[in-house]
Amino acid sequence: PGEWDEKVVGGKAAKLARLAVADFKVPKGFCLTTRAYEAFVKDAGIAPAIRMELGRKSMDDMRWEEIWDTALRIRAKFLAQPLSGLLRETVATGLRGFDACAPLAVRSSAVGEDSAGRSFAGLHESIIGVRGRQAVEDAIRLVWASLWSDAALLYRKELGLDPAHSRMAVLVQEMVDADPSGVAFARDPRDTRTECAIIESVPGPCSQLVDGMVDPDHWELDRKTHAVIAWLPGQRDDAEHPAPLLEPRDLEQILETLLSVEQLFGWSPDMEWTGKSGSLTVLQARPITTAAPDNDEKRAWYLSLRPGAARLHALRKRVVEQLIPELEAEGQAFAADKLELLDDQQLADAIEQRSVAVARWKKIYWDDFIPFAHGVRRLATYYNDSVQPEDPYEFVGLLRDQPLVATQRNDAIGRRARQLAANAMLRSVVERLLAECAGTLRWPVFRDALLQRADGAEDFIRGFEDINERFLDIVYDEERLHDQPEPVLRNLIELSQAPNRLLNAAPIAGDSIAALEKRLLDAVGPERHDEALDMIETGRVSWKLRDDDNLLVARLESQLLRALDVAAKRLRELGRLSSEGCPGDAHIKPVVRALREPSSAPITLEDNIKAPKAELYCAPPSETPRQLIGQPASPGVATGTVRCIHGRADLGSFRQGEVLVCEAIQPTMTHLVPLASAIVERRGGMLIHGAIIARELGIPCVNGIRHAHEILKNGDLVTVDGHLGIVTVGLAEFDLELGDQDT
Numbered sequence: 001p002g003e004w005d006e007k008v009v010g011g012k013a014a015k016l017a018r019l020a021v022a023d024f025k026v027p028k029g030f031c032l033t034t035r036a037y038e039a040f041v042k043d044a045g046i047a048p049a050i051r052m053e054l055g056r057k058s059m060d061d062m063r064w065e066e067i068w069d070t071a072l073r074i075r076a077k078f079l080a081q082p083l084s085g086l087l088r089e090t091v092a093t094g095l096r097g098f099d100a101c102a103p104l105a106v107r108s109s110a111v112g113e114d115s116a117g118r119s120f121a122g123l124h125e126s127i128i129g130v131r132g133r134q135a136v137e138d139a140i141r142l143v144w145a146s147l148w149s150d151a152a153l154l155y156r157k158e159l160g161l162d163p164a165h166s167r168m169a170v171l172v173q174e175m176v177d178a179d180p181s182g183v184a185f186a187r188d189p190r191d192t193r194t195e196c197a198i199i200e201s202v203p204g205p206c207s208q209l210v211d212g213m214v215d216p217d218h219w220e221l222d223r224k225t226h227a228v229i230a231w232l233p234g235q236r237d238d239a240e241h242p243a244p245l246l247e248p249r250d251l252e253q254i255l256e257t258l259l260s261v262e263q264l265f266g267w268s269p270d271m272e273w274t275g276k277s278g279s280l281t282v283l284q285a286r287p288i289t290t291a292a293p294d295n296d297e298k299r300a301w302y303l304s305l306r307p308g309a310a311r312l313h314a315l316r317k318r319v320v321e322q323l324i325p326e327l328e329a330e331g332q333a334f335a336a337d338k339l340e341l342l343d344d345q346q347l348a349d350a351i352e353q354r355s356v357a358v359a360r361w362k363k364i365y366w367d368d369f370i371p372f373a374h375g376v377r378r379l380a381t382y383y384n385d386s387v388q389p390e391d392p393y394e395f396v397g398l399l400r401d402q403p404l405v406a407t408q409r410n411d412a413i414g415r416r417a418r419q420l421a422a423n424a425m426l427r428s429v430v431e432r433l434l435a436e437c438a439g440t441l442r443w444p445v446f447r448d449a450l451l452q453r454a455d456g457a458e459d460f461i462r463g464f465e466d467i468n469e470r471f472l473d474i475v476y477d478e479e480r481l482h483d484q485p486e487p488v489l490r491n492l493i494e495l496s497q498a499p500n501r502l503l504n505a506a507p508i509a510g511d512s513i514a515a516l517e518k519r520l521l522d523a524v525g526p527e528r529h530d531e532a533l534d535m536i537e538t539g540r541v542s543w544k545l546r547d548d549d550n551l552l553v554a555r556l557e558s559q560l561l562r563a564l565d566v567a568a569k570r571l572r573e574l575g576r577l578s579s580e581g582c583p584g585d586a587h588i589k590p591v592v593r594a595l596r597e598p599s600s601a602p603i604t605l606e607d608n609i610k611a612p613k614a615e616l617y618c619a620p621p622s623e624t625p626r627q628l629i630g631q632p633a634s635p636g637v638a639t640g641t642v643r644c645i646h647g648r649a650d651l652g653s654f655r656q657g658e659v660l661v662c663e664a665i666q667p668t669m670t671h672l673v674p675l676a677s678a679i680v681e682r683r684g685g686m687l688i689h690g691a692i693i694a695r696e697l698g699i700p701c702v703n704g705i706r707h708a709h710e711i712l713k714n715g716d717l718v719t720v721d722g723h724l725g726i727v728t729v730g731l732a733e734f735d736l737e738l739g740d741q742d743t
Helices: 006-021 034-043 046-055 064-080 085-095 133-148 150-159 248-265 297-303 309-336 344-372 374-387 394-399 405-422 424-436 443-453 457-471 485-496 513-524 526-573 585-596 667-675 689-697 733-742
Strands: 029-032 104-110 126-130 168-174 181-185 196-202 217-222 228-232 269-274 281-287 627-629 631-634 637-645 659-662 678-681 701-703 717-721 726-729
Touching (some): 029 104, 034 085, 034 133, 064 133, 064 150, 085 133, 085 168, 126 133, 133 168, 181 248, 196 248, 248 269, 344 526, 344 585, 374 394, 394 526, 394 689, 405 424, 405 457, 405 526, 424 443, 424 457, 443 485, 457 485, 513 526, 526 667, 659 667, 667 689, 701 717
Antiparallel strands (some): 029 168, 181 269, 196 217, 631 701, 637 717, 717 726
16 A cells, blocks of 8 residues: 555556556556656756746736746746656666557646545646657656646645645556547436436547547446436437447446445546446546536636637637628628618617627627637647747747738838838928827818828828728727827827837748748657648637737727717707717617607716726835836846826827836737837736737837736836846846946
């Protein structure tokens, strides 16, 4: 018993060892103990990196994207270090018990895993079909690294476990893929008080059932009489009237094995198995766990965002071929409607139609678009596991040059800015007109004045109106950018002073896309080229759509606000709306009712015009933070004055060389990034817009700083260190030292 102590070999290995000793048929194999894990972490110097990652900020303050980034960086540390000579020899000794060409399974066996209260089911990795010593060594490191996945970190947090004390043993076993395979429960996990056992079976390996790739046959059996209570065939394409995958003698053998395992351990097992009655092999046995209600719905939802290859393929087809075209078409149709020509009843119908569409697409956004965005993360893991690059974010280079809607808009804005840079008179006139109508700009008046005063204005006006119609018919900060041209015009003036920093104006530094693709294909080998190329394509499509879908849904919201604005103007003219202001979502019902019922009382828009903002962070009067710690999102160091962007009104105030501080860079504001000397964001994550664009342009970026856009004030001097993830408020230390020497 001491030899198979779960603290040394982990829960999975300890249980399989007891089964083997008790003469149950299990796959042969060997176990690298938790001491091997500890030796690797020590020899490779990974422990300080883990402490730094987990100590950067409390997990309670981390967004899920930040936890994923932390997990990815820790995973990269495991992949970057080879096994020591002693560990390699230990693995080689274990492998002598297998045929050199036989496929193996490398499986996790963490301490506490597969216990009655802490199953960790599906959170740690098992890698199947591994061949050769080097591949086994790589798989062992991947299994060790899965101890630090985002899902595993969140689960340990939920259970109140200290991740720093987590340990992982690893099982290396022969692959036993008999036909069929499945899972079995000695009692019904939905109600363990009943005298009912459950057996499920799929053709082929058990992984197809565990991963949800194949629908299983399902049996319910009486534990005492062994009689079949119910059978439900799986929904598969193999036959119109499928026969049961298991015969009565197979069911009897599996049930007898279940009950024998129950007697051995003293608890009702959840068992994975493969093979029919004459060759039944137990792959795994653990206590049945009944999940406690998850009070954190958002956490449970996040953990569900891990679609496998099959679901990602289905999502890609649905999103690309159906949803995005529908979303684009609906936005275009709404924009083409002549709302002013509708009568009151038709206008009320138009408002309700838009409201229903916005609600529908927001649900689709959460149900389909966000899960599909996992394709980028899946590409990241696939690339890093295969290539093992020094930079864990090297894979981002594969996402370059995608035809994003935001990129098309930025290119169009760049062309107008370069036109102003090349025409000094036109630029001067635009500046004077902006000064004359600050805060009161109306585009028709501005356009006519520009035509009268500046040569070459016609082309500029056509280009700007094209930008407005194609890209600015969206909602930002609860207002339509389409109706607010002044901030973008002011941005154009600033951008015209820095034409060389415009997006896509110069080649991006780093390896070419073709070089990165070749690196991945070389790493996976010719037999996996199709798999790798498909992974790249899914990642690229999901990256493009995670940006585009935001803007396309924002266009529907813009068209809803347009309809509400038309209704508000009409009701004011009729004396049936007694207040100023722009109607929003909270006013849909009263506005529609006023249109449908001319005799109803006049309405106002004074209540809930905008949702109240969250309470701002307030530092004690005597406290001036010297350093703010966040995530290192883009390397480099830059010093500049702060410009906080809280909403639409702040967009036009941004100046070249300032440090852009905000909640998060939205797709609607990426055209500001080339002007910034650095970026600081409250929201964290290496795959959010600010981080990606900053890396492409070589601009330092630190994100994940709690209350950043509330602590820092306009005009504050800060130094942004994108290498360490630190923002220093005030003069940098070396400047202070030089100043002391001068005095």
